[in-house]
Amino acid sequence: MSNKLGSYIQKLMLVVIDREEDDDIKQLAWDELSRLNLDLKDFLLKNKEDYMKKIENKKRKKQLLQEDKENVKNK
Numbered sequence: 001m002s003n004k005l006g007s008y009i010q011k012l013m014l015v016v017i018d019r020e021e022d023d024d025i026k027q028l029a030w031d032e033l034s035r036l037n038l039d040l041k042d043f044l045l046k047n048k049e050d051y052m053k054k055i056e057n058k059k060r061k062k063q064l065l066q067e068d069k070e071n072v073k074n075k
Helices: 007-017 023-074
Strands: none
Touching: 007 023
16 A cells, blocks of 8 residues: 555555454445545545646746747847
């Protein structure tokens, strides 16, 4: 498991794959992971448009700066 995951999520994942864990506990962990998955998807969908706009603005600014540098060199 990656260090990018929070310890809470990692613990839930370990519970799910633990062969010695009680099935009811595994189900609770599975349900919590599913709920977190939905929450993450919802967050990403809500914020995707703003994120994409910021990325596009950075690309435009970088392109404009590059064009300005080329214009200065050509003068």
